[in-house]
Amino acid sequence: MKRAITVTVNGVTHHHEVEPRLLLVHYLREVLGLTGTHIGCDTTSCGACTILFNGLTAKSCNLLAVQANGATILTVEGLAQDGRLHPIQEAFWEEHGLQCGFCTPGMMLSALQILARNPDPSEAEIRHGLDGNLCRCTGYQHIVNSVQNAARRLKAEAVPAIPVTATAQSAGGKGGR
Amino acid sequence: MAVTKLFGAKVKRREDPRLITGKAIYTDDVKLPGLLHAAIVRSPHAHARIVGIDLSGARQTPGVVAVFTGADLAGKVGPLPCAWLIPNADLKTPPHPAIATDRVRYVGDAVAVVVAEDRYSARDGADRVKVDYAPLPVVTAAEQAVAGGAPLLHEQAPQNIAFRWKVTGGDAAAAFAQADAVISQRFVNQRLIANAMETRGAVADYNPNTGDLTLWVTSQNPHIHRVILSGVLGIPEHRLRVISPEVGGGFGSKIFVYPDEAIVAFCSRELGRPVKWVEDRRENYLVTAHGRDHVTDVALAVRRDGTLLGLRGRTYANLGAYLSTAAPGVPTILHGLMLSGAYVLPAIDYEVVGVFTNTAPVDAYRGAGRPEATYLVERLMDLAAGELGLDPIEIRRRNFIRKEQFPYTVVTGITYDSGDYEHALDTALRMLDYPAWRERQRRGPTDGKLIGIGACTYVEICGLGPSPVAGAVGFQGGLWGSAVIRVHPTGKVNVFIGEKPHGQGEETTFAQVVSDELGVPIDDVQVIYGDTAVTPMGWGTYGSRTTPVGAAACAVAARKIIEKGRKIAAHLLEAPEADVRFEGGRYFVEGAPSRAKTFQEVTLQAYLAWNLPPGLEPGMEASAFYDPPNFTYPFGTHLCTVEVDPETGGAAITNYIAVDDCGRAINPLIVDGQVHGGITQGMAQALWEAAVYDDRGQLLTGTMMDYAVPKASQVPLFVTARTETPSPHHPLGVKGVGETGTIASPAAVVNAVLDALRPLGIRHLDMPLTGNCIWNAIQQARMKTKGVSP
Numbered sequence: 027m028k029r030a031i032t033v034t035v036n037g038v039t040h041h042h043e044v045e046p047r048l049l050l051v052h053y054l055r056e057v058l059g060l061t062g063t064h065i066g067c068d069t070t071s072c073g074a075c076t077i078l079f080n081g082l083t084a085k086s087c088n089l090l091a092v093q094a095n096g097a098t099i100l101t102v103e104g105l106a107q108d109g110r111l112h113p114i115q116e117a118f119w120e121e122h123g124l125q126c127g128f129c130t131p132g133m134m135l136s137a138l139q140i141l142a143r144n145p146d147p148s149e150a151e152i153r154h155g156l157d158g159n160l161c162r163c164t165g166y167q168h169i170v171n172s173v174q175n176a177a178r179r180l181k182a183e184a185v186p187a188i189p190v191t192a193t194a195q196s197a198g199g200k201g202g203r
Numbered sequence: 204m205a206v207t208k209l210f211g212a213k214v215k216r217r218e219d220p221r222l223i224t225g226k227a228i229y230t231d232d233v234k235l236p237g238l239l240h241a242a243i244v245r246s247p248h249a250h251a252r253i254v255g256i257d258l259s260g261a262r263q264t265p266g267v268v269a270v271f272t273g274a275d276l277a278g279k280v281g282p283l284p285c286a287w288l289i290p291n292a293d294l295k296t297p298p299h300p301a302i303a304t305d306r307v308r309y310v311g312d313a314v315a316v317v318v319a320e321d322r323y324s325a326r327d328g329a330d331r332v333k334v335d336y337a338p339l340p341v342v343t344a345a346e347q348a349v350a351g352g353a354p355l356l357h358e359q360a361p362q363n364i365a366f367r368w369k370v371t372g373g374d375a376a377a378a379f380a381q382a383d384a385v386i387s388q389r390f391v392n393q394r395l396i397a398n399a400m401e402t403r404g405a406v407a408d409y410n411p412n413t414g415d416l417t418l419w420v421t422s423q424n425p426h427i428h429r430v431i432l433s434g435v436l437g438i439p440e441h442r443l444r445v446i447s448p449e450v451g452g453g454f455g456s457k458i459f460v461y462p463d464e465a466i467v468a469f470c471s472r473e474l475g476r477p478v479k480w481v482e483d484r485r486e487n488y489l490v491t492a493h494g495r496d497h498v499t500d501v502a503l504a505v506r507r508d509g510t511l512l513g514l515r516g517r518t519y520a521n522l523g524a525y526l527s528t529a530a531p532g533v534p535t536i537l538h539g540l541m542l543s544g545a546y547v548l549p550a551i552d553y554e555v556v557g558v559f560t561n562t563a564p565v566d567a568y569r570g571a572g573r574p575e576a577t578y579l580v581e582r583l584m585d586l587a588a589g590e591l592g593l594d595p596i597e598i599r600r601r602n603f604i605r606k607e608q609f610p611y612t613v614v615t616g617i618t619y620d621s622g623d624y625e626h627a628l629d630t631a632l633r634m635l636d637y638p639a640w641r642e643r644q645r646r647g648p649t650d651g652k653l654i655g656i657g658a659c660t661y662v663e664i665c666g667l668g669p670s671p672v673a674g675a676v677g678f679q680g681g682l683w684g685s686a687v688i689r690v691h692p693t694g695k696v697n698v699f700i701g702e703k704p705h706g707q708g709e710e711t712t713f714a715q716v717v718s719d720e721l722g723v724p725i726d727d728v729q730v731i732y733g734d735t736a737v738t739p740m741g742w743g744t745y746g747s748r749t750t751p752v753g754a755a756a757c758a759v760a761a762r763k764i765i766e767k768g769r770k771i772a773a774h775l776l777e778a779p780e781a782d783v784r785f786e787g788g789r790y791f792v793e794g795a796p797s798r799a800k801t802f803q804e805v806t807l808q809a810y811l812a813w814n815l816p817p818g819l820e821p822g823m824e825a826s827a828f829y830d831p832p833n834f835t836y837p838f839g840t841h842l843c844t845v846e847v848d849p850e851t852g853g854a855a856i857t858n859y860i861a862v863d864d865c866g867r868a869i870n871p872l873i874v875d876g877q878v879h880g881g882i883t884q885g886m887a888q889a890l891w892e893a894a895v896y897d898d899r900g901q902l903l904t905g906t907m908m909d910y911a912v913p914k915a916s917q918v919p920l921f922v923t924a925r926t927e928t929p930s931p932h933h934p935l936g937v938k939g940v941g942e943t944g945t946i947a948s949p950a951a952v953v954n955a956v957l958d959a960l961r962p963l964g965i966r967h968l969d970m971p972l973t974g975n976c977i978w979n980a981i982q983q984a985r986m987k988t989k990g991v992s993p
Binding site: 047052055062063064067072101103106111126127128129130131134150152159160162163165166168169170 | 450451484872879881884918920
């Protein structure tokens, strides 16, 4: 029954045999031990499980692990590099963009996609871009401020929003068929 | 008071590095060797007899280790207690079994639990538990439940009435007899779902050799969980360790002790292995305590000039199928006692009827009783203003308790500590430029949109305590705050607190307080909480009490440390203790600042104990159990403007201004965050959110796709400001702010929308004011004007 998959997560390539019904979020959390990706709703509404899947946001509680065969994934654990926080993390910290922190990993990964597409988004564009991520604590204002702050940081540092390791596509999901 | 430098500063939160890197540990992240997973089988019927249960399929499911029903729990798991036994209300407390044995009373009631090697197998097994139900008639609305012929939920509670509670003061009959006008209205305060982003969960680890049970649980108050579960499970309190790790929001819903936690603990004890259960969102909607759900008929007696004379009314409070932990206290003590609002109101005659129905248990949700009270009072003020031809601001101003009247005892018997309601109101009016908005409204719409302006002036009871009052109102606990400060030989500081922050940021605010008091760098202070094995007993985080009571405890404990240090410093400096001053982290002799010892030097000496004053114990540690002399009463004014599109019924918020007075603000950044979140939850009640049951007791809003949790694009920018009226009885002058936004915003938003609809002759609509609700009202109003019956 089990299927072999090869997945690159945060720059590290993993080979596992998994049940076809195993959700990607459970693969990340329980097989790989990357518990920063959270489960909030099971209906793609809340976005707490958001990851970058081949460079695009995806909700990992509505994907199967076998669908990730050959994919390149970035989770919150891959944001900080060489002991240095990613600008989006610095921005959320500085602007008080989180309270309980449960939605925050997914929120930051969605924010990165917004900024990758548009380095200078308006407030309305940010709010629209975050509509797939629910936060029950903040009322969003400080989250919007955080994304604006991150945009400034990225511009100042002249670095791409999404780390290069997260977009390097390998087998592109062909494997395992 | 110590010289402060961090008090009032926007210190970045110390919690954040672990949260933004994915390193934080929430309950579902707890993993133990040999861990099993539980899935709870829940009733699909709102009311039914259990005729039989067939477990054979479940037991044969691969990976399943055990299946238990209510019969297995007999004698091992007691019923869940209600812990707010309000007096003078003939309260009925029918038993609430952890797993139903003969009868289910709401959709989601537990009927069995399946334990398996992994969560997928547990789910498979749960799906194969076959329960034979004989459905019974269902009632979901409180007023219908007390009517004759309604299905009875509990034999012990005739007419499904859990309690009748009255609050009276002054002479209401006389007030109504002499009134120039009586404003009557029926209000529905709809049922809500808390929607913490993290669902509830528990991991239980029983050690059969020692009899110790460790329980990780999503909890706002681990010590309350310990004391209650100790009784439910029959495990002595000192053998039960409750750890609530990172908690992803609670908003009240994680205060209570639920069947699920007792079930998980039971499974671990039976099987001798650790067991984890984590709620999915569907379960969260079905069984995690709901909030609000009041139907109220109320009347306000006023003079022609707007002076309030009296209020009377009755609320039917839907409590759901069983009494949740604090349920009776919410619509009574926290609601009924606050019906004076910010006003001089000479008479109240009011009854609250608590009612059982075939719905999920209802308990405290953010604001808990106070949003419901504020909504009634503030809607009545607008209705009265409309009837008397007064400006809604003017009628409020005329009735305010004035600042020179504090402390002020309202007719319900509680004493507001301090306030300056007019100052907060004026600040908000200035920020909005209220006259300009009224003028714009008078000029009429240019684009067909209707403009509305809404106000809410509120006062909140929070900083819950003192304990003798808690006892007097039937709360089965104390309401003080606790802190243990342990200064280590190197001068580094651990602060252990009994409260349980879960997103509010008190790890930072408390560190600010202790750093200031002790004069040590904030990086030298670590705040520890959430584990009953290491923290002092505390009553938890709810009712905006953590900062008012917890920060006070931190300050008092720190001051005890300073005093001990002063004895040591005086001894070392060979000066009389009275001459030794402490400032900026140094002890020095008055008038001779160079004769000094740093706090760190003194601390080291306290541990070396080579040369201490005679009779003084070594070490540097102090604890404080701070029982506040009174509640604190934050207040403020929120103003809101809306544009209603009469063609769609959509209401868009164009301005939202919040002026809150929470006394002194320790960290303005965190205070703003709390206010924003609170406003959003209240705004969502006003416009979008509702938990809806059908007649058969099925929850129609059963997922996040059906229940309208607001998104970023739906929420406006908030403009916040603060006035500062310190609590006179609090060591730091703070009052609490976590719920102000949720208390104020429903009335502010609803008043604004109805202000916009006033020209159409629409007097009142019940929440949520969805586009559909407003559009229907507009169509009916138009047909009425045209003489067409709808």
